[in-house]
Amino acid sequence: MAVATLTQSGGHHALRFFLLRTTQFIAVLATTLLGLVAVTFFIGRIVPIDPVIAIVGDRAPAHVYARVRQELGLDLPMIQQFWIYLKKAISGDFGNSVLTTNPVMTDIINVFPATLELATLGTIIGALIGIPLGVLAAVKRGSLIDQFVRVLGLIGYSVPIFWLGLMALLLFYAKLGWVEGPGRLDVTYSYMYTPVTGIVLIDTLMQGQMDAFWNAVSHVMLPACLLGYFSLAYISRMTRSFMLNELAQEYVIAARVKGLSEFRVIWRHALRNASVPLITVIALSYANLLEGSVLTETIFAWPGLGQYITNSLQNADMNAVLGGTLVIGAAFVILNLVSDLLYRLLDPRTR
Amino acid sequence: MKQLPKFIMSAAMVTAMATSFSAVQAATPPDTLVQAWQIDDITSLDPAEIFEFSNSEIAGNTYERLINYDPKDVSKIYGEVAESWTVSPDGKTFTFKIRQGKKFASGNPLTAEDVVFSFQRAVLLDKSPAFIIGQFGLTKDNVKDKIKQTGPFEVTMELDKPYAPTFVLYCMTSTVASVVDKKLALQNEKDGDFGYNWLKTHYAGSGPFAIRDWKANEVVVLERNPNSEKKTGLARVIYRHIKETATQRLLLEKGDVDIARNLNPEELAAVAKNPEIKVENGPKGTVYYLGLNQKNPNLSKPEVREALKWLVDYSAIADTIMKNKGEVHQAFLPKGFLGAINDNPYKLDVAKAKELLAKAGLKDGFSVTMDTRSTPEITGIAQAIQTTFAQAGVKVEIIPGDSKQTLTKYRARQHDIYIGNWGADYQDPNTNADTFAANDDNSDNAKAKPLAWRNAWDPGPLTAKTRAAVLERDAGKRAEMYRELQKDVLKDGPYVTFLQQIEVIASRKNVEGVVIGPSFDMNSVVQAKKN
Numbered sequence: 098m099a100v101a102t103l104t105q106s107g108g109h110h111a112l113r114f115f116l117l118r119t120t121q122f123i124a125v126l127a128t129t130l131l132g133l134v135a136v137t138f139f140i141g142r143i144v145p146i147d148p149v150i151a152i153v154g155d156r157a158p159a160h161v162y163a164r165v166r167q168e169l170g171l172d173l174p175m176i177q178q179f180w181i182y183l184k185k186a187i188s189g190d191f192g193n194s195v196l197t198t199n200p201v202m203t204d205i206i207n208v209f210p211a212t213l214e215l216a217t218l219g220t221i222i223g224a225l226i227g228i229p230l231g232v233l234a235a236v237k238r239g240s241l242i243d244q245f246v247r248v249l250g251l252i253g254y255s256v257p258i259f260w261l262g263l264m265a266l267l268l269f270y271a272k273l274g275w276v277e278g279p280g281r282l283d284v285t286y287s288y289m290y291t292p293v294t295g296i297v298l299i300d301t302l303m304q305g306q307m308d309a310f311w312n313a314v315s316h317v318m319l320p321a322c323l324l325g326y327f328s329l330a331y332i333s334r335m336t337r338s339f340m341l342n343e344l345a346q347e348y349v350i351a352a353r354v355k356g357l358s359e360f361r362v363i364w365r366h367a368l369r370n371a372s373v374p375l376i377t378v379i380a381l382s383y384a385n386l387l388e389g390s391v392l393t394e395t396i397f398a399w400p401g402l403g404q405y406i407t408n409s410l411q412n413a414d415m416n417a418v419l420g421g422t423l424v425i426g427a428a429f430v431i432l433n434l435v436s437d438l439l440y441r442l443l444d445p446r447t448r
Numbered sequence: 449m450k451q452l453p454k455f456i457m458s459a460a461m462v463t464a465m466a467t468s469f470s471a472v473q474a475a476t477p478p479d480t481l482v483q484a485w486q487i488d489d490i491t492s493l494d495p496a497e498i499f500e501f502s503n504s505e506i507a508g509n510t511y512e513r514l515i516n517y518d519p520k521d522v523s524k525i526y527g528e529v530a531e532s533w534t535v536s537p538d539g540k541t542f543t544f545k546i547r548q549g550k551k552f553a554s555g556n557p558l559t560a561e562d563v564v565f566s567f568q569r570a571v572l573l574d575k576s577p578a579f580i581i582g583q584f585g586l587t588k589d590n591v592k593d594k595i596k597q598t599g600p601f602e603v604t605m606e607l608d609k610p611y612a613p614t615f616v617l618y619c620m621t622s623t624v625a626s627v628v629d630k631k632l633a634l635q636n637e638k639d640g641d642f643g644y645n646w647l648k649t650h651y652a653g654s655g656p657f658a659i660r661d662w663k664a665n666e667v668v669v670l671e672r673n674p675n676s677e678k679k680t681g682l683a684r685v686i687y688r689h690i691k692e693t694a695t696q697r698l699l700l701e702k703g704d705v706d707i708a709r710n711l712n713p714e715e716l717a718a719v720a721k722n723p724e725i726k727v728e729n730g731p732k733g734t735v736y737y738l739g740l741n742q743k744n745p746n747l748s749k750p751e752v753r754e755a756l757k758w759l760v761d762y763s764a765i766a767d768t769i770m771k772n773k774g775e776v777h778q779a780f781l782p783k784g785f786l787g788a789i790n791d792n793p794y795k796l797d798v799a800k801a802k803e804l805l806a807k808a809g810l811k812d813g814f815s816v817t818m819d820t821r822s823t824p825e826i827t828g829i830a831q832a833i834q835t836t837f838a839q840a841g842v843k844v845e846i847i848p849g850d851s852k853q854t855l856t857k858y859r860a861r862q863h864d865i866y867i868g869n870w871g872a873d874y875q876d877p878n879t880n881a882d883t884f885a886a887n888d889d890n891s892d893n894a895k896a897k898p899l900a901w902r903n904a905w906d907p908g909p910l911t912a913k914t915r916a917a918v919l920e921r922d923a924g925k926r927a928e929m930y931r932e933l934q935k936d937v938l939k940d941g942p943y944v945t946f947l948q949q950i951e952v953i954a955s956r957k958n959v960e961g962v963v964i965g966p967s968f969d970m971n972s973v974v975q976a977k978k979n
Contacts (some may be wrong), residue, residue, distance in 0.1 A: 147856040152491065154499045155855060156873055157576035159895050164574075196491055197664035198648055204664070263694055271698050278704050279695045284482055284686050287667075398690045400666045408488055408665060411850055 126430050133426040134186065137419050138179050146413035152195045169195075182419070191423075192416035196409060201420035204405065209424065210295030211281065212394075212401035215320055216386035222325025223332050224379055228368075230329070231336025235344060236363055246333050253330025262323055262396040269319055277315040279398035286312050320397040324390055328382040335378045339371035346370075373444045380436040384429045475703050479683040481959065481976055484690040484699050485709040488665050494647040495566070495626035497575040501871075501968045504623050506668055506687070508969035511626035511653035514544065514563065515617050519965035519972070522784050522875055525617050529563060529627050529654075531601075533617075539610030539921060546601040551675040552629040553651070553658040560597045565630040567595045567605075569642040577624040580874050584611060584619075612926055614786065615918050618876035623969050628652050656680045656974045665689050670973075681961060681977030700725065700954055706978065707955040707962065712824060713771045719954050727954050729772060730964030733782040733872035734949040735880075736774065738818075738833070740942040742904040744864050746816065750940060751808035757794045757944050758801040761836050769828035770947060777948035779934040780884040780941075784966050785877045786923070787930030793938065801840045813841020818865040819858065821851040826867055833867075861902050869949065870899065872967060877930045878918050884943065885933045886914040903942040910936055 149166045157165075170178055185192065191201040199207075234246040270278045277283065281297050286309040290301050298317065301310040343349065344367055352362045391403035402421060409417035476482045489500040498507050515533075518524035527533065530544040550558035570578050571591040585608025586594050594606045607616065619625065629652035633643030636650070643652070651659035656678040657670040670685040688705065690696045696708040697715045701722060711719065719725045740747040740756065747753065762776045781788040805813060820830040827848065834844040844865070849857070858866040873879045885907055887900035900907055913933055920926040937943065951964050951971075961975040 144853070145856055146850065146852045147859070150852060150855060150859070153576045155859075156499060156871075158579045159897055161574060161576050161578070196488070198491060199664070207663075266695070266698055271702055278699055278702060279690065280688065280704075283704070284480065284688075285477055395692050396695055398688070398692070398695055400663070400689075404665065404691070412852055 122434060126427070129430055130423055130426055133422055134183065134419060135179070137422045138182060138415070139175070141413070141415035141418055142175055142178070144413060146411075148195060148413035148415060151412035151414060186419075186423075191420045194409065194417040194420075195414045196412055196417065201416050204417065205402070205420055205424055207295065208400055208402050208405045211297075211399055212387060212403065214296045214298060214317065215324060215390075215393075215399060215401065216383060218317060218321035219324030219386050220328055220379065220383040222322060223328030223382065226325070227329035227332030228336050228375070231333040232340055232363065232368060234333065234337040235340030238341065243337075246337065250330040250334045253327050257392075258323065258327065258390065259392045259396065261326075262320070262393055265319055265323055266396065276319045277312060279396065281313060281316055281399065282309065283312050283316075320393050320399060324386055324393060327390075328379075328386065331382050332375075332378060336371065336375060339374055340367060343367040343371045369443075373440060376436045376439050376443070380432045384425075384432045387428050387432075388425050476706055477684075478978055481682050481685045481707065481962075481973060481978065482705045483685070483687050483707040483709060484696040484705040485687050485707075486691055487668060487687055487689045488691070490662070490664065490668070492575075492648045493651065493659060493662060494575075494644055495623050495628060495653075496570040496573045496578065496642075496644070497648070498623045499576045499873075502668075502687070504967070504969040505971045506659065506670070507623045507626055507653075508655075508965075508971060509657045509685070509973055510651060510655040510659050510670060510673075511623070511628075512550075512655050513621055513623070513625045514627065515620040515625070517618075517621055517875060517970075519963055519970045522966060523786070525614075525621070529558065530620075535613055539613070540607050542605045542607070542613075542616060543598070544603045544605070546603065548601055550654055550677070552632065552654045553673040553675055554629055554632045555675060556629050556631045558627060558629075558654050560599065560601050560603045562627050562630045563603050564595055564597045565633070565642075566626065566628040568592060569628065569633075570624050571595075573642060573644055577622065577873070580619050580622050580624050584608060584616065609919060610921065611918055612921050612923075614923055614926070615876045615878055619874050622874040627654060629654070657685060678974060680974050682973070685973050685976075697954075700956070703956060706959050707953055709953055711952070711954050713769070713773060716772050716952060716954060724957050725954055726957055727772070727952060728962070728964060729950045729952040731775065731783055731966065732949040732951045733784065733875070733967050734869050735777060735780060735782055735945050736829070736867070736869045736947040736949065737780075738944040738946070739858065739863070739866040739868050739899065739903045740944070741861055741863050741865070742942055743861060744816065746808075746810065746814045747864065747942065749808040749810075751804040752810065752814075753940065753942055755801040755804035755808070755840065756837070756842070757938075758797045758804070759837050759840055759842065760794070760833055760944055760946050761796040762792065762794065762946050764796075765829055765832050766947060769825060769832060772950065772952045773825070774947035774949050776946065778938060778945050780880050780937055780943065780945055781877050781930060781934055782872060782880075782948050782966075785872070785875070785880070785930075787877050787927035787934070789931055789934045789938075796836060798836075798839045805840055805842075810841075813843065815843040815845065816864045817845045817847050818867065819854040819863045820846050820848050820867055821854050822848045823851070830867060858902055859897070861904055868899075875967065878914070881914045881917060881930060881933055884941065885937050886911040899943075900941075905942045907937075907941070 149162055153161050153165050166172060170181060193199065194201050194204050197204050230246050234243040237243055269275045289309050290304050290306045293300050297313040298310065301313055349362060349367055352366050391407050394401045394404040406418055406421040487502040490503045492498060493503060495507050495511055498504055512528050514528065514530050516526060516528040529546060531547045533542055533544045535542055546560045546563055552558055567581055568591050571582050571586050572588055574588065596604055598604050632652040633647060636643045636646035638645055649662060654676065656673060656676045657680060658673040660671045661669040666689055668687040672680045672683050690699065693710050693712050693715060697711055697719060699705040700708040700719065716727055720727050740753060742748040766774055766776045776792050777783060778792040778794055779789040783790055805811065818830055820826055830846050834846060837844050857863055883898040884900060887898055887905060887907055888896060888911060890901060890904060890906045894901055910933060913929065917926055917929040920929055953964065955962065958979045959976065960979060961977050963972040965971050
């Protein structure tokens with residue numbers, strides 16, 4: 098009986114905890130997004146760019162200009178404009194982009210997969226190489242490897258991605274011909290598959306278009322490695338410092354005293370503990386790449402979110418900018434949540 | 449140490465993977481022309497709305513206009529959809545005979561009904577370029593009475609005044625005078641929009657190519673229209689949006705595109721050395737100018753306006769910063785237009801400028817700001833001008849800004865000096881005269897805001913002269929009227945016009961037959977082929 102009551106109250110507790118966490122999460126998401134919309138909206142309205150010109154062009158007659166201005170609601174007070182936008186946004190209508198004329202969400206659904214594809218690959222490459230490098234640098238502190246990782250990281254941090262991207266293209270595409278050039282696919286393959294997920298690698302693979310798939314791999318390789326390198330620079334530095342911290346802990350000494358192999362001490366014990374803060378690092382760097390690496394996308398003619406938002410911003414296409422910002426904001430919040438959940442999985446103390 | 453070999457191995461694997469994807473010898477398919485171009489200005493594919501460079505060019509290859517002209521000799525006007533035309537003795541009624549046997553890409557036959565529909569729809573939709581047809585007194589209220597079908601293959605158009613026939617006909621060569629497939633457009637009509645919302649992203653024309661696909665900021669694909677009597681040399685033309693010019697160059701040199709459209713002067717010089725690549729150019733109807741705001745008390749002095757015209761090193765700009773991209777031109781009508789003046793009276797003459805400034809009471813010069821779009825070319829031009837202005841004591845502060853931002857400021861006439869470029873809306877001289885030399889109302893809340901207004905300039909009698917020139921039916925006399933207008937503006941106007949744009953394309957050696965016309969809607973790939 099006593100046992101049953103205990104379990105029941107434990108169940109209640111878990112449920113209450115779960116509900117609390119969910120409400121908390123929704124509240125955080127809502128506040129973050131509302132704040133983002135408000136800030137972006139007002140910044141967008143005070144930039145000294147006239148969005149009407151983007152629609153009608155510089156040479157439009159005055160009456161056409163005036164009509165479009167009114168259609169966009171730009172003659173209303175700013176607060177009222179914001180209220181109208183908010184009301185529509187809550188019902189899922191984020192307005193149309195003036196540049197592409199599509200509903201903003203349709204545009205984002207079109208461009209986001211390209212960014213997702215690139216960012217995911219970049220993060221995978223960055224983590225797969227960055228973590229071992231960081232661990233090695235920590236273990237062999239002060240050695241040649243440590244210096245190498247440090248220099249590698251420094252270059253990754255400080256060299257402008259624009260320059261590095263162009264140099265990489267020049268070398269691997271133009272001179273050596275190892276990879277395909279800018280763009281997601283060769284024109285020959287562009288119409289050989291039906292876009293389903295919008296991620297070319299997955300679509301071509303699922304439809305068995307192997308030639309197109311390998312072509313896409315060859316196209317994505319270079320920009321993904323480049324982004325991978327940049328996240329590697331960050332991840333390896335952070336891994337190194339987390340590992341140094343762990344390796345100085347008493348449990349490591351205890352493990353060594355127990356006679357465990359050095360391999361087990363480093364990779365099973367120390368790295369496991371270092372991995373908890375590392376998850377946040379990786380999630381953050383992933384979120385950064387999702388935001389769209391504007392310059393990489395520009396050089397590699399990659400039709401992703403970064404290019405979309407920048408281009409929209411330059412034309413004061415505010416619906417598009419707001420929609421894009423919201424998606425990025427949501428991605429940040431969700432990635433934070435995921436890393437929270439992973440924390441709980443990896444670190445028993447947080448349970 | 450155990451881990452090191454593992455790391456080396458994985459690094460080696462990554463390298464091996466990379467090499468195994470070695471690109472096959474890059475080349476575009478032989479029946480397809482691939483162009484790298486900045487096409488993010490496309491916001492619509494509806495001819496009633498098209499008014500930017502890229503979509504004008506696409507419309508020029510995919511739609512047929514009522515009238516057209518020879519890109520090599522603008523004065524040779526011919527009927528494209530029209531077979532012939534007559535003008536009534538009072539000069540106010542034009543009757544067009546429509547060619548028989550034409551078909552749209554959809555398979556629908558092209559008749560007078562489509563022509564009437566297209567013109568009425570343009571006026572009724574009233575988008576940016578609608579005024580090109582509307583300026584003959586056509587309004588939403590009267591267009592259905594003024595443009596009428598008078599036979600299965602005959603259309604008449606009634607104008608409010610007896611305009612110069614060349615003026616009317618040149619306007620009929622612009623994109624807004626393209627003939628749209630009425631049946632197809634109306635099949636896709638929604639809430640009485642004449643199919644506008646559909647046609648913005650679709651195609652309903654009869655040109656040699658059909659638009660198969662447009663992905664904003666990514667690609668436009670044209671495909672041969674089997675129903676057109678003009679047989680194209682190629683099956684497909686693809687415009688890829690490549691924003692970065694260095695990327696365009698790499699793609700071209702590698703052969704992954706056949707044509708690069710936006711290379712800068714240094715890149716052009718570099719690719720010109722490549723034996724696989726050729727560079728071709730043609731003058732465009734766009735002029736570069738400095739707009740001098742007359743609200744600025746210094747700039748409003750006639751001597752200062754003239755002095756600044758002597759303070760630009762025209763040939764240095766054309767030979768260096770704008771090499772291959774522009775040639776010296778000082779009148780507001782571009783070369784190739786009826787009545788254009790091509791002698792360029794001004795050159796860099798600091799002494800003369802100083803003399804004029806002294807006359808204006810500004811012996812020691814003055815300070816002034818210049819709103820400059822932050823593109824490499826415009827910034828380069830601004831710096832060159834800053835240097836030469838300084839030689840006479842005119843201190844220029846360059847205010848860099850994004851193009852839309854500086855334009856917004858210019859349109860609100862809050863600038864001192866603005867570096868602008870102005871493209872002709874249609875092939876008739878009135879297009880530029882109307883904006884450079886006429887200003888009906890110079891007050892802040894004027895209805896029409898031509899370039900003269902933007903620079904707060906009241907051209908006085910020139911406005912009336914501009915209005916008279918569109919009514920002069922004798923082509924010789926009309927040309928003379930425009931020459932006079934240009935001379936007056938050259939002497940006293942608030943513009944330092946310094947260049948006419950040259951469009952330059954770099955293409956692979958095997959590409960032939962691409963025509964660089966005097967305007968973007970005359971750039972043609974219809975006869976293009978690859979050897």
